[in-house]
Amino acid sequence: MIENGMTVNVKFEEPRVIGECAGCYGEIVEGETIVEFPDGLMIHYDRYCAMAFCLESGERKTVWK
Numbered sequence: 001m002i003e004n005g006m007t008v009n010v011k012f013e014e015p016r017v018i019g020e021c022a023g024c025y026g027e028i029v030e031g032e033t034i035v036e037f038p039d040g041l042m043i044h045y046d047r048y049c050a051m052a053f054c055l056e057s058g059e060r061k062t063v064w065k
Contacts, residue, residue, distance in 0.1 A: 022057075023049030 015029035023043040033045040043049045
């Protein structure tokens with residue numbers, strides 16, 4: 001069997017988990033783009049995580065003039 005010489009003896013490591021997303025509750029790993037809040041909460045830089053975080057953390061109100 002012929003192996004690719006560029007991948008021989010190369011060790012692939014799993015990315016290091018640095019926290020949990022406050023939106024989707026998934027892992028945030030090293031190298032991902034995130035939004036970090038002053039209180040230390042982090043969410044993925046993703047519209048779905050941002051929406052989930054806002055809907056859970058905010059209070060629903062109806063505004064009338």
